[in-house]
Amino acid sequence: MTRTTETEDRKPRSDEARSAFARPEGDAESSTTSEFAVPDGLDVAGTFAESEVTSEFAVPQGFAPPPQSGAEPERSAFTPPSTYDARNAPGFTPAEGVPAVSLTKDGPWQDRMRTMLRMPVAERPAPERPQKAEEGGPAVPRVLDLTLRIGELLLAGGENAEDVEAAMFAVCRSYGLDRCEPTVTFTLLSITHQPSLVEDPVSASRTVRRRGTDYTRLAAVYRLVDDLSDPDSQISLEEAYRRLAEIRRNRHPYPGWALTAAAGLLAGTASVLVGGGLVVFVAAALGAMLGDRLAWLCAGRGLPEFYQFSVAAMPPAAIGVALTLADVDVKASAVITGGLFALLPGRALVAGVQDGLTGFYITASARLLEVLYLFVGIVVGVLLVLYFGVKFGAELNPDAALGSSNRPLWQIGASMLLSLAFAVLLQQERSTVLAVTLNGGVAWSVYGAMHYAGGFSPVASTAVAAGLVGLFGQLMSRYRFASALPYTTAAIGPLLPGSATYFGLLAFAQNHVDAGLVSLTKAAALAMAIAIGVNLGSEISRLFLRMPGAASAAGRRAAKRTRGF
Numbered sequence: 001m002t003r004t005t006e007t008e009d010r011k012p013r014s015d016e017a018r019s020a021f022a023r024p025e026g027d028a029e030s031s032t033t034s035e036f037a038v039p040d041g042l043d044v045a046g047t048f049a050e051s052e053v054t055s056e057f058a059v060p061q062g063f064a065p066p067p068q069s070g071a072e073p074e075r076s077a078f079t080p081p082s083t084y085d086a087r088n089a090p091g092f093t094p095a096e097g098v099p100a101v102s103l104t105k106d107g108p109w110q111d112r113m114r115t116m117l118r119m120p121v122a123e124r125p126a127p128e129r130p131q132k133a134e135e136g137g138p139a140v141p142r143v144l145d146l147t148l149r150i151g152e153l154l155l156a157g158g159e160n161a162e163d164v165e166a167a168m169f170a171v172c173r174s175y176g177l178d179r180c181e182p183t184v185t186f187t188l189l190s191i192t193h194q195p196s197l198v199e200d201p202v203s204a205s206r207t208v209r210r211r212g213t214d215y216t217r218l219a220a221v222y223r224l225v226d227d228l229s230d231p232d233s234q235i236s237l238e239e240a241y242r243r244l245a246e247i248r249r250n251r252h253p254y255p256g257w258a259l260t261a262a263a264g265l266l267a268g269t270a271s272v273l274v275g276g277g278l279v280v281f282v283a284a285a286l287g288a289m290l291g292d293r294l295a296w297l298c299a300g301r302g303l304p305e306f307y308q309f310s311v312a313a314m315p316p317a318a319i320g321v322a323l324t325l326a327d328v329d330v331k332a333s334a335v336i337t338g339g340l341f342a343l344l345p346g347r348a349l350v351a352g353v354q355d356g357l358t359g360f361y362i363t364a365s366a367r368l369l370e371v372l373y374l375f376v377g378i379v380v381g382v383l384l385v386l387y388f389g390v391k392f393g394a395e396l397n398p399d400a401a402l403g404s405s406n407r408p409l410w411q412i413g414a415s416m417l418l419s420l421a422f423a424v425l426l427q428q429e430r431s432t433v434l435a436v437t438l439n440g441g442v443a444w445s446v447y448g449a450m451h452y453a454g455g456f457s458p459v460a461s462t463a464v465a466a467g468l469v470g471l472f473g474q475l476m477s478r479y480r481f482a483s484a485l486p487y488t489t490a491a492i493g494p495l496l497p498g499s500a501t502y503f504g505l506l507a508f509a510q511n512h513v514d515a516g517l518v519s520l521t522k523a524a525a526l527a528m529a530i531a532i533g534v535n536l537g538s539e540i541s542r543l544f545l546r547m548p549g550a551a552s553a554a555g556r557r558a559a560k561r562t563r564g565f
Contacts, residue, residue, distance in 0.1 A: 140177065140193055140195075140202050141202065141204065142237060143171075143172060143175045143177055143193075143237065144172070144177075144191050144193060144202065144204040145204060146171060146237065146240055146241060146244070147168045147171045147172050147180075147182070147191055148168075148189050148190075148191060148204055148205070148206040149206070149244060150167060150168065150171055150221060150224070150225065150244065151164050151167060151168045151182070151184065151189045151191075151206070152189060152206055152208050153217065153218070153221045153244075153247070153248075154167055154218065154221055155184065155189065155208050156208050156210060156211045156212060157211075157212070157213070157214060157215070157217060157218040157221075157485075158211075158213060158218070158347055158348070158351055158485060158489075159218065159351075159483060159485065160351050160354045160355050160358070160360075161184040161185075161355045161358070161360040161363045162354075162355070162358045162359075162360065163483065164182075164184045164189075165182045165183075165184050167221075167222075167225045168180075168182040168184075168189070168191060169182055170225055170228065170229045171225060171228055172191070172193065173229075174229055174235075175237070177193050179193060179194050179195065179196075180192065180193045184360065184363060185360075185362050185363050185366070186208075186362065186363045186366030186367060187207060187208050187209075187366070188205060188206075188207055188208070189205060189206045189207075189208065190203065190204065190205035190206075191203070191204055191205075213347070213425075213426050213427060214252060214426075214427040215426050215427055215428040215429065215432075215483075215485060215486045215489075216250075216252070216253050216427050216428065216429050217247055217248075217250065217427075218483055218485065218486070219429055219432075219482055219483065219486065220247045220250070221244075221247060222481070222482050222483050223482075224240065224243050224244065224247065226481045226482075228240060252427050253427055253428075253429065253430070254424055254427060256296075258424060259292070259424065259425060260289050260292050260293060261289070262421040262422075262424035262425050263288045263289055263291075263292040263342050263421070263425060264284075264285035264286065264288045264289040264292075265285065265417060265418075265420075265421040266288065266341060266342045266418055266421035266425065267284040267285055267287065267288030267316065267338040267339050267341060267342045268281040268282070268284050268285035268288075268338060269281075269338075269414040269415075269417040269418040269421065270284070270337065270338040270340075270341035270342070270414075270418055270493075270494075270498060271283075271284040271331075271334045271335055271337065271338030272338075272410065272411075272414040273411055273414040273415060273418065273444075273494060274334050274337050274338070274498070274499055275331060275334055276330075276331055276334035276335070276338065277330070277331075279328070279330050280330050280331055280334045280335055280338070283319050283320070283323060283330065283335045284316060284319075284334070284335045284338030284339055285338075286315075286319065287315040287316030287317075287318070287319040287320075287335065287338075287339050288315075288316055288338070288339050288342045290315040291312035291313065291314065291315040291316060291339065291342075291343075292312060292342075294311045294312060294314075294315065295308040295309070295311055295312040298311050305373075305374060305377070306373055306374070306376070306377040307377065308377075309343055309374050309377035309378050309381065310377045310378070310380045310381035311381065312342075312343055312381070313339065313340070313343055313377070313378045313380075313381030313382045314381045314382070314384070314385050315339070316335060316336055316338065316339020316340070317336050317339065317381070317382045317385035317386060317389075318385050319335055320332035320333070320335035320336040320339075321385060321386065321388075321389030321392075321394045321396070323335065324389070324394040324395060324396060325389070325392060325393070325394050332394075332396060333499075333502060333503075333506075336382065336502050337498045337499045337502045338498070340378065340382070340498040340501055340502055341418070341493070341496055341498040343378050344375075344378070344496045344497070344498060344501070345370075345371050345374045345375065346489070346492055346493065346496050346527075346530065347426070347485075347489045348367055348370055348371045348374070349367075349368070349371045349527055349530070349531050350488070350489065350492065350530065350531045350534050350535075351367055352364050352366075352367030352368040352370075352371060352531070353368075353528065353531030353532060353535060354531065354534070354535045354538075355367060356368075357532070357535050358535075378501075379505060382502070382505050383505050383508060383509055386505060386506055386509035387509045389509075390509050390510055396506055396509075396510075408448060408452075411444060411448060412441050412444060412445055412448075413441075414494075415440050415441055415443070415444035415493075415494035416437050416438070416440055416441040418440065418493050418494050419436055419437045419439065419440025419441070419490045419491050419493050419494065420433060420437045420440075420490075421493075422440075422489070422490035423436050423437065423486075423490040426486070426489060426490055428486050428490065429486070432486045432487065435476060435487055436486060436487050436488075436489075436490045436491050437490075439469055439472050439473070439487060439488070439490075439491035440469075440490060440491040440492075440493060440494055442468065442469075442472070442491075443465040443466070443468060443469050443491050443492065443494060443495060444465070444494040444495070446461075446464060446465040446468055447461045447462060447464075447465040447494075447495060450464060450465075458522075458526060459522075459525050459526060459529045460529075462495050462526050462529040462530055462533065463529040463530075463532065463533040463536075464533065465495055465533070466492055466495060466529065466530045466531075466532075466533025466534045466537070467533040467534070467536050467537040467540070468537060469488050469491045469492055469533070469534055469537060470484075470488055470533060470534035470535060470536065470537025470538045470540075470541075471537035471538070471540055471541050472487065472488075472491075472537075473485075473487035473488035473491070473534075473537070473538070474537065474538040474541040474542070475541055478541075484538065488534055492530050492534065495526075495530050496526075496527075496530070497522070497523040497526035497527055500519050500520070500522045500523035500526060501519075501520065501523045503515075503519045504516045504517070504518075504519030504520035504522075504523060505520075507519060
């Protein structure tokens with residue numbers, strides 16, 4: 001009885017639930033039955049047609065914006081505003097055309113590539129001829145790989161970042177890849193190519209792990225880039241790879257014993273340059289050659305360059321201290337200074353400062369940090385020997401005058417021999433040795449005329465002499481379509497601050513900290529004068545010589561490339 005009553009009680013409730021969802025009478029089968037349906041008795045203003053605007057940005061009905069005098073209502077988001085003038089718009093191309101950037105084919109490829117690299121990608125002139133390859137052109141990844149390999153050789157050889165970027169861009173452009181953006185840092189090269197705005201870019205990178213000084217290889221790479229950039233040449237990708245492999249396999253132009261002898265000649269002539277005689281020349285040469293062999297031994301054992309420079313700096317300093325202890329009437333300071341000339345990293349310093357002045361701050365910071373480590377290594381080696389020499393009673397006079405102004409012919413001859421030895425150490429081509437030797441003699445002549453005869457400060461004299469070196473090197477590089485390094489690096493050898501560095505270290509060894517800081521500050525000022533002077537001479541040559549595209553791109557001058565806005 002109880003179950004029957006409960007069942008009867010549930011029936012009315014279920015009937016009521018069904019009636020709540022039942023359709024009203026008279027509705028068709030298509031009527032709305034959702035809870036979002038409009039209740040009966042509520043009037044709706046109207047239904048929206050399918051073609052009407054139903055976006056939340058549509059103007060509500062019944063609302064009219066205030067009329068504007070003389071203004072034309074805008075019809076869509078793509079309608080140009082009333083203040084738009086198509087003729088004065090930035091993207092307007094007049095009927096007579098726009099002036100094209102004239103890149104003369106007779107100019108060096110370095111200047112042409114620098115001009116295009118400083119232009120926006122959309123404004124760069126397209127290649128004048130099709131890709132030099134078979135049907136369809138070479139594969140983009142292979143071209144990028146060749147470009148990175150060429151850039152690696154240039155950067156590892158000591159070339160500055162701006163010229164490496166120009167060479168990489170020249171290689172890509174020679175194969176029709178004009179929309180490329182190379183990026184150069186101290187240890188990483190990367191390049192990106194985007195065929196068009198609607199296609200995916202292709203990127204590749206390469207790490208520079210090994211560095212070596214071989215200006216013969218550097219000149220060969222420049223010749224390869226020059227041939228690739230020549231519009232009249234048709235060098236295939238396979239031929240370019242073959243020539244690049246030959247450049248890598250080529251042996252150095254000078255044997256090992258010649259390099260050791262060149263290191264001795266450099267130190268000996270540097271000692272004569274600062275007032276030494278025949279005995280000083282022999283002692284400095286022997287110390288430098290012994291240090292060079294010890295550095296090669298450390299390199300063969302895999303020691304870092306810091307320890308190689310420390311070990312190489314010890315023999316000249318030890319020979320100078322030994323001559324002082326033996327009461328030999330020689331200038332021990334000239335012996336030690338000559339040994340320092342063979343070790344000071346002038347090449348890396350010039351490259352680092354030049355990268356900083358041209359806007360490559362990351363690469364410049366890395367190069368200057370490398371110079372700092374190498375210099376500290378030299379300081380450690382020399383200071384250790386001088387410290388023990390002072391403890392053993394060696395009377396090294398920090399006030400001894402180096403350099404003799406009454407021997408100008410001897411000094412000019414010594415400066416030329418020093419540049420010659422430096423050129424051999426840099427593995428330069430034999431055809432460039434004579435030019436850089438004369439350049440070194442001219443640099444020292446200008447320095448001596450200004451400092452000894454004119455009474456100018458050594459910093460100002462060094463800067464002017466280095467500026468002439470950079471100017472001559474840039475002129476020779478433009479004449480031969482080659483790198484400027486073989487004509488400038490060895491020529492700055494006579495200007496290196498070897499004596500100031502030595503006297504600073506000697507003052508530290510004798511606990512004269514103030515005098516040591518003054519001497520080392522002077523050495524740093526001379527080094528910066530060399531680096532800035534060389535770069536300024538190169539830039540001066542670009543100011544007065546005709547640059548490709550300078551007339552047509554006057555509004556985008558090269559001097560603006562490093563501004564911060």
